[in-house]
Amino acid sequence: MDTTKSKITGLRMILCNYYSYKVNIVGEQLKTLDKPTCIALIARFRKDKQTYVEALACFVKLCEIDMKITINTDNLAGFKKEVDFYRFIIPFLTDYQRSLVMAYDDQYYLSFPECVGATISILSDREIPDETGALVLLDLKDMGYTSPNAHLDLKSCKLVLSQMAKMHAAPIAVKLVSLEKFKAQVVPHLINARYRKKPYGHLDARTLTADVLKMNDLSDLISYINSVIEYSKSATELDIIEDDTWFTLCHSNFNIRNLMIKYDPTGNPHSCKIIDLKYYSYSHCCDDLLFFLFTSVDIDVLIECYPSILDYYYTELILNLNKYPIGKKAVPYTKEHFLEEVDVQGQKVLTQIIQAQAYTTCEGYRENGEPILGPLFTKRLINTIFTVLNIT
Known part of the structure; x- marks a missing residue:
């Protein structure tokens, strides 16, 4: 070039x-x-x-x-x-x-x-x-937007989730109300070009996880975690869709590196924009949600507020869906169903989350470009495993 x-x-x-x-x-x-x-x-x-x-x-x-x-x-x-x-x-x-x-x-x-x-x-x-x-x-920078230089606090997290919910709701609603229009205007751009490369895919999630578990006296979990990672990898590679109720247009690499946020004079987040859309796909909305939360939100916020954060996203999604004339087609979108989907999709995207965390938490890079991992990666990885897999 x-x-x-x-x-x-x-x-x-x-x-x-x-x-x-x-x-x-x-x-x-x-x-x-x-x-x-x-x-x-x-x-x-x-x-x-x-x-x-x-x-x-x-x-x-x-x-x-x-x-x-x-x-x-x-x-x-x-x-x-x-x-x-x-x-x-x-x-x-x-x-x-x-x-x-x-x-x-x-x-x-x-x-x-x-x-x-x-x-x-x-x-x-x-x-x-x-x-x-x-x-x-x-140019967003010319308009006052900046790239986050740290994992997001609760206010910034909620701002992004509101934007994510709007982004997810529109395709779902059009699909429900005007399926033929969705097929004619959106679907061709989902199948004309397949982007095969997966971000962070070269890292071995099993090795990353095993090293952390051994250092924290959690070796007894390695076998179980490896089996989940293998399931996660196969689910991603096979890409089998049995029910697309919660499917929408997803970013598919939704993390702080692909967000720009504008702050008001007092330092509070005011608005955000989603950037770098080359990975977008017709996928489960929880894939974007979970990938964002476990790669981009401050770990202490996540530990303290995870259930309420899930509730916030769901509430925003339904609020936006109800702005469309979907009527009785909204019936499947219950909170109970949503939380079940969170558990299922969490296991499916676990490998991608672990691979991405190595970059979003790293302390720097080696000469070969590989991330240098430290305590933040360890803390975030352990929290992710215990939360996604409901380990107590």
Whole structure:
């Protein structure tokens, strides 16, 4: 990937479509961020015949081209999925909500950065991403959002859960009320591109767990935990769906690294945005919920408030579902059923949670990129095992 990129291909057309005006680019200031495919952009331009110059701060994600191999289908699929999410799924669900005259604050697109433009290629007939593809979003940092630098307190946790519940409720409701529309407008973007790579998947959850259990005189649990991890891995790999009542569009890597939060002048969390959507999938809502809680919420908060946190998410989910005309179709969504699903899904996502915890709690990284684990990882892992598996 070219790290000396001087301009974004097709930016003028993207801005013309965004503003519905003829736009003339005056200048582009680009800064490469943590990887060559992520760029901070300040675009300067004039609209139509105006004499003054405007500026727009954007975050740009380019399609990652792997120079080591000829074709990396994971990179291509991940980029296409995220572009499709912004181009098709967000507008469809938002337009559906507007057709019901739902409140502005409930609209689906507000959960994510605003999209300026998204394309897999400047060539209109292309179906596969190329080097000219770009996802251009408004720069959240320019709007006062920041990435959390520590695990979340209870206020921040509840803010995120409210946003998660809105994100999960909309697809469930559309599926219940207008299944054929859901099949026509959403399902094609779930099957056109399969993103095979799993985040953190290279780490061995059994080894991570066994080491911690041995150091804490819990060796007698190793055999049982290993059997659950094997079940978790097989459940993920086989991806068998027997009942999709609680299935929705999930982020599938929902953790603090993929959130940006805005705080008010007193330091209280005010709003949040969900970012990095290349893993999104049609999955169980509890997968996102549990993955987020056990990787991203302060461990002491989780220990003290876990039942009430689950209750908060469920209440927010049902509150949002009831804003749609679902009527008697809401019957299966009871709290008792929800808590049963939490227990079942907890075992299924346990492996992914353990693998992710190694990164979200690490004290740094070795030269080979592997996480350096410490007491926080140990405490969080033990709490996760005992909570998810209901060990007393």
